[in-house]
Amino acid sequence: MVLTESLPLIPLPNSAVPGEGALRLTDATRVHGEPSSARMLVDAMTRRTGMRLEIAPDASGPASGDIVLRVDPAAGAAEGYRLVIADDAEIVGADSAGLAHGVHTLLQLLREDDDGWALRHAVVSDAPRFAYRGVMLDVARRFFPVDEVRTVIDRAAALKFNHLHLHLSDDQGWRIHIDSWPLLSQRSSTASATGDGSLAGGGCYSRADYSEIVAYAASRHITVVPEIDMPGHTHAIGVAYPELVEAPVMNEHLLDDAARLGHALPEAGVPYTGWGVGHSSLRIREERTYDFVRDVLTELAELTPGPYLHIGGDESLGTSAEDFAYFVGRATEIVSSLGKTPVAWHEAGAAPGLASGTVGQFWGALTPEAAHAAQAARFVERGGRLILSPSDAAYLDMKYDEHFPIGQDWAGVIDVQRAYDWEPVTLLDVPASAIAGVEAPLWTETVRSLADAEQLMHPRLAAVAEVAWSAPGPQRSWASFRERLGAQAPAWRADGIRFHPTPEIPWSDR
Template sequence: MAFTDPLPLIPSPISATAGQGRVALAPTATVHGAPAAASTLIDAVERRTGFRLPASDRADDAAISLLVDPATAGAEGYTLRVADRVEIIGGDEAGLFYGIQTLLQLLRDGDEGWGWLRADVADAPRFAYRGVMLDVTRHFFPVAEVKTVIDRIAALKFNHLHLHLTDDQGWRIQIDSWPLLAEKAAVSAANGDEGGFYSKDDFREIVAYAASRHITIVPEIDLPGHTHAIGVAYPEIVEAPVLNDELVRSTALWGQKLPVAGEPYTGWGVGHSSVRIREEGTYDFVRDVLTEVGDLTPGPYLHIGGDESLGTSAEDFAHFVERVSAMVIELGKTPIAWHEAGAVSGIAQGTIGQFWGGVEPSEAHAAEAAQFVERGGSLILSPSNAVYLDMKYDADYPLGLAWAGLVDVRRAYDWEPTDVLDVPADEILGVEGPLWTETVRSLADAEQLMFPRIAAVAERAWTPADGAELTWESFRARLGAMAPLWQADGIRFHPTSEIDWSTR
């Protein structure tokens, strides 16, 4: 990778050469390209600068040319040249979109006005799956706020948004065959905050909006634990809460109430709930829910949870996971499950595991994760002590939890995905940064926990392991240069003292 000086780009590209000076951006500069790509660029420039570039049908005299040519780059790849003219060529439409995101990071305000930093870039992603998880259960985000999150993550070249739709605190998706879920199980949230749910039209709107930004929605119905809310609507499906010692201890520590069967739960404790594993009606319920959610989701994945099922015996857990993972396959989707489901020897072939243990995992967690590979699946890495975006930055930070440790920006950056688990590198499907929302009460809270650490997750998911700029000092400098762009886009990031933030 060649840089004269590190270009202020995140994630760092495969190859990038900085030119001398800038190319002035005139308000009359014309944009030629496919309407969707041209609109993406024109709208973004207007938000940043206040002026709207004109689109042009003429390629020969356009100041900015946006093209797709599969011979130029592979899937999601692109080339970008900023000289007297600007040209982006994507290997496909997604690659063109990502090239536009890179170009927007090169748009800077200076003493002489707005202009592009001169550069030559050739780029493509390391991992096929680059994700962010948004927990819309503990805190409910309306459709408009989910769209904002989609815009934020698309700018960093993420291509999956995992929506954690169900948990003990609430149910967030309309299911026609079980209408009381929306009527009774969706009204609550953590901390006693207002709940909510997505109608089917809402969810279709989210899916379509994400697709326009080349993001696949991954819906999660968390089973068989994390299911207290189901029992508020349909008590016959859920067991009585199991009040384990850790639940009692943590609930007292937080000054919260213990869960009560049939009543909305607003605390943070986990592991007390389970659906009735041996009741056939449970599987009628699960099949109906997964069928309707799958019908709403054109992407290939259905996430079935599987984490922290502390109220379920190992035998019952295995029985449930075997049946439900096979059910997802029958529905024509690929199941994803948290790594605990890897303890089940009969989990459906091809199930993808999502690993949330530490960057130095326990033997048990590592063995559970490896089981997915042995069964023909692959792994998404979400090490909790590196990329869980809800962990506190430091002990005094007012938002977030600290059960996985304190995660500052350097901790989020300084890890290598292929070093976490003893599996072949090509069995790692990708990286995902989850944001759990126990302490989140607004979109501003969410953004402060996500930004700036989400940039570290983006770079680990996109940039090759041998990238010359894949160092903390380079990343720290490039991250500081993001400040004026994030401020212009209204992102409320945490201005941690780890970073020297640029003002222009």
Template sequence: MVLPVLPLVPMPRTADLQAGWLPLTDVVRVLGDTTAAAGLITAIEHRCGIRLQADGDAATGGITLRVDPRVADAEGYTLQIAESIEVVGADAAGLYYGIQTLLQLLRETDAGWGWSHVEVADAPRFAYRGVMLDVARHFFPVAEVKAVIDRIAALKFNHLHLHLTDDQGWRLHIDAWPLLSEKASTSSANGDSAGFYSKDDFREIVAHAASRHVTLVPEIDLPGHTHAVGVAYPELVEEPVITDQLRADAAQLGQELPIMGEPYIGTSVGYSSLRIGEERTYEFVRDVLTELSELTPGPYLHIGGDESRGTTAEDFAFFVERVSEMVMALGKIPVAWHEAGAVEKIAPGTYGQYWGMLDPTDAHAAEVAHIVEQGGRLILSPADAIYLDIKYDEDFPLGLTWAGTVDVRRAYEWEPTSLLDLPADAIAGIEAPLWTETVHTLEDADQLLYPRIAAVAELAWSAPDATGRGWGSFRARVGQLAPLWRADGIRFHPTAEIDWRER
């Protein structure tokens, strides 16, 4: 049996489908790397109920898993399926991704479970392939964050950006400032579920991510989006800046205006600010970032910097200069939303995250250019293409429309290197954010993530000239992943753009 289209997302560099079928039975043995073997055995049993056995001492067998740095670039792998299977990773991450490809190829036919014969050689386009989860507006407990990590790792994403703080809530315990978890974690957008992560919780998330080769990128949003800080420590924040636009937004949404020192469950933005001129503010920021740095083995600390409309330009520049240097002093790379590029003396090497439109404004283009001039790199998150909280269409029950609507084809058909007039090596990678103003459950998150997240995965991983890549091919391939997603409990949106398969 030969499948007409390989059910692979993201598209590998090369994938040669051949005649032949390898059946899966419980006599197949998994050889080689014990950690990878255990993961594969568990995943296959979960998918189809067939329990394979690991046999690390056997000389031959059905599925061999090993690492050899010579086979590909970092995170790359080769996969051969014929009379037996061999997955060879350039490193542990590459072996993991090769296994994800093997799992995508596993199919059920009338003759049972098995694989078409195929040869794959693969490696990623971008080193940074990310998803952002907003746990500040809707709190996801540890088990759900781990489920999201499993979901994104299966599509070869390797970074999870956790938006830990915002006006609506603070989500991480800080020893030096205990009222943050006691008082500022009890609210969320629209009165939805709330809470915080203890340090042990956060360590559990970090460890689970590492087991899936995912790096955590924690964000403390500063100096705006800080109303929740004032619920715990009002001396650290300014009075909310109430503008006519804020009043109009609140009236349209039927929400109350923010009141200093009281929890805020609305979704308006841009009114809050830390007290930039107070030294106590920097003691607070230093303590928070120091404790967060100690919890975070990855190289990045995200310091926010977006929509700081309650802060003057001069104060914003002073704050960003000081705090970006503070992160550098902790041995981490600062990441900030692209507005921080307006700051002349931002710490050299700071990464910028671009969340503007596919047609950038002159101001946004200048901000990202300055970040690159200062030795930084860019993470691309264009709102009207890969913000996963934007509606698929006007009638979709979840999501927002301030950036228009984003169907799967729009999420897929843009080219990262054409977005901004910058050298290709200035682009670290791509990240798809999921803001959670309209999210109430993990199922809601699934609906907004899938299938658009698969489009982003392909943009981040696959070379633009990879054989078989393109919208027509993608929509056929992603439709064949439906059985795998269903088996994993993913409640995807069955958009009519895709022909979804039953098995």
């Protein structure tokens, strides 16, 4: 990895060499090449500078000072690119995703000085470390309308993430219309995790809404991973179809949290707005349950072109170990039968009948409990791989410090340095090849607005982006990262990102 510290790029590229001078942008500057990336570049330039560059006609050749965008499979590995800025600028992507990543890198080299706007001279060669780089958005506890999801997609794409995991169901709400089970959207989408018993913040995506999200994500080279959390976290299902769900099972942690926070306890058939977990379970031995699971997953598979369907599997405290194993075996086989790759939280690794090739998502700690590590390893033994989301480093809903007004602290407080300083391939005792990638989840118990979500995401999302994209090496250090991160502030402000200006970072004011 080659880098000169004066290039403020995040995530850190494989190689970035600055040149002398800068390419001045003027009203005569034109953009040539691949249309979608050209439009993205022009729109971003307009937001940042107020200057609207012209997209050149297809037959028009580039002139000195223009920006050329093209795809050439010989340019490198998947999602890789090469960027050269000198008398003109050229980005060559190994594929369309790589070209888009190159555009985001070019935008980070955009600066204003006394002579106007310019792109810093540089040569950058780059490709990702991990193929899976994800952000999870919990839309079950706090519903995000389509336009807000689009904003989250844009923020993720700018940091070169390529998967959006949508947590579509939980105890508090069900967020996707299913034709074959219509009462879910009618009765189970009215609540959110307000904690105070009010039902404010409900909502549900129509099939058209969900398809719009999927298409917009694809336009940003992001694959949507839908999750229906089962067999626990299913109280909302019982509000619509009580015959599918067991009566709530109270546990000590749930009772303690309800008393401490002043939240109501779950009641069968009544929308739940508290934050407690572990009290709900599908009826595991009822065949009607698997009619439901198959119908829901079939409709989701039809709407989702990506390869993954996530079936949850976490915190199923209201389900016996035997029943949990039975359910996981059947549910993952249903996903496989639909031609999709099942994904499940790491607890599902305890199931002997886990479908071969199932991807596990690890949410344990950086120092894993032995049981969690063993459950995660089971996915690898069954021919699957792992997505790493350590809760005490990658969870975006944790507080930055004990006084931060939103977020939780059950996994600890996570400042930016903690989100940055961890190494995926040594987290678990599995081969490095078994790590599919990294994902940063945002759970939304305390989130009341998109502004809340952005404060929790930014700047820690940038830290996780670098963990996921950039290989370790002497240049990839906390000292380097904090300086490069601080330099993003003007662009983030121009893009309307409401980030937390944590004092860990030397934020630039221009």
